[in-house]
Amino acid sequence: xxxxxxxxxxxxxxxxxxxxxxxxxxxxxxxxxxxxxxxxxxxxxxxxxxxxxxxxxxxxxxxxxxxxxxxxxxxxxxxxxxxxxxxxxxxxxxxxxxxxxxxxxxxxxxxxxxxxxxxxxxxxxxxxxxxxxxxxxxxxxxxxxxxxxxxxxxxxxxxxxxxxxxxxxxxxxxxxxxxxxxxxxxx
Amino acid sequence: xxxxxxxxxxxxxxxxxxxxxxxxxxxxxxxxxxxxxxxxxxxxxxxxxxxxxxxxxxxxxxxxxxxxxxxxxxxxxxxxxxxxxxxxxxxxxxxxxxxxxxxxxxxxxxxxxxxxxxxxxxxxxxxxxxxxxxxxxxxxxxxxxxxxxxxxxxxxxxxxxxxxxxxxxxxxxxxxxxxxxxxxxxxxxxxxxxxxxxxxxxxxxxxxxxx
Numbered sequence: 001x002x003x004x005x006x007x008x009x010x011x012x013x014x015x016x017x018x019x020x021x022x023x024x025x026x027x028x029x030x031x032x033x034x035x036x037x038x039x040x041x042x043x044x045x046x047x048x049x050x051x052x053x054x055x056x057x058x059x060x061x062x063x064x065x066x067x068x069x070x071x072x073x074x075x076x077x078x079x080x081x082x083x084x085x086x087x088x089x090x091x092x093x094x095x096x097x098x099x100x101x102x103x104x105x106x107x108x109x110x111x112x113x114x115x116x117x118x119x120x121x122x123x124x125x126x127x128x129x130x131x132x133x134x135x136x137x138x139x140x141x142x143x144x145x146x147x148x149x150x151x152x153x154x155x156x157x158x159x160x161x162x163x164x165x166x167x168x169x170x171x172x173x174x175x176x177x178x179x180x181x182x183x184x185x186x187x
Numbered sequence: 188x189x190x191x192x193x194x195x196x197x198x199x200x201x202x203x204x205x206x207x208x209x210x211x212x213x214x215x216x217x218x219x220x221x222x223x224x225x226x227x228x229x230x231x232x233x234x235x236x237x238x239x240x241x242x243x244x245x246x247x248x249x250x251x252x253x254x255x256x257x258x259x260x261x262x263x264x265x266x267x268x269x270x271x272x273x274x275x276x277x278x279x280x281x282x283x284x285x286x287x288x289x290x291x292x293x294x295x296x297x298x299x300x301x302x303x304x305x306x307x308x309x310x311x312x313x314x315x316x317x318x319x320x321x322x323x324x325x326x327x328x329x330x331x332x333x334x335x336x337x338x339x340x341x342x343x344x345x346x347x348x349x350x351x352x353x354x355x356x357x358x359x360x361x362x363x364x365x366x367x368x369x370x371x372x373x374x375x376x377x378x379x380x381x382x383x384x385x386x387x388x389x390x391x392x393x394x395x396x397x398x
Contacts, residue, residue, distance in 0.1 A: 017277045110236050152211050
């Protein structure tokens, strides 16, 4: 169903829009509430609209080998939430206004071999460990939300997450691709 | 929030979630195998950096299915919110078509934006209204028009030259630089391709003469 809709959307067929929303809109709204529960309904709706417009505009770039369509859509939602938070960050004090600040450190994505190494390390974990890391670090769910969806307490969720991260780090520490990268990055 | 059942029900996702929930609840694992070390702390920093750019494809199939299942439950949309989402998707479709669509869709969108009735434009271009609408909908090909007619249409709707030429190439199946296997083998297809290339070149030249 989704595959056909993506094909239709790529061909610019107008009926793709309402069908895509029927299929994915409710889940996107639920996900948005989970990762941005502090925002108002109005703000979240606006973010959802921006994310949907951007995703559909770039639908040619969706590659099913990189994950399901729903996961791809959630990426746009996360990006728009981040943009929203940056744009509407509260100004706590006027003291810092107009004061020159040093340029922030340049943040670049890690090289592809590092990403591959982390992917390999992640896959050595049991599925439960992978899921708990994915919910926290990839999907950006707050711990309480992840816990609720997993049917465990928040404390248990935090504990499980910390353990999974330590296991992942232990596997990663033994990987020469990551240790070389860490050494070069620290120099 | 009105919880609603997830769409696209995947029984494998259900099984995976059941197994994972059971594992998380019932079998607390000892945390003895992992020792803190400098290397491990460094690895944690790298992980933070790398995990932010991972996609769902980094997970095993079972973990991926479970994550999708856990995130599938949504909430009911109000009719107004749903309508705004649809409008956003339509804007996205429109922009996608403008950027990478055929000349037919590009000209159709531009005419809509101008609020120009099809009958008026058809008269200006010396076409039948039904013919113009058939072109816009993709039912008829631009091969039926002369280079002058296509250029006049593009100029009337103030479409940028390069965008129009690229869209015409896509409309005629000339988007790839090299001819397809069929085009190389079939003399008729080769002739068609040569005609199409000539049409694109002629339109491009006419548009370049227009300030």
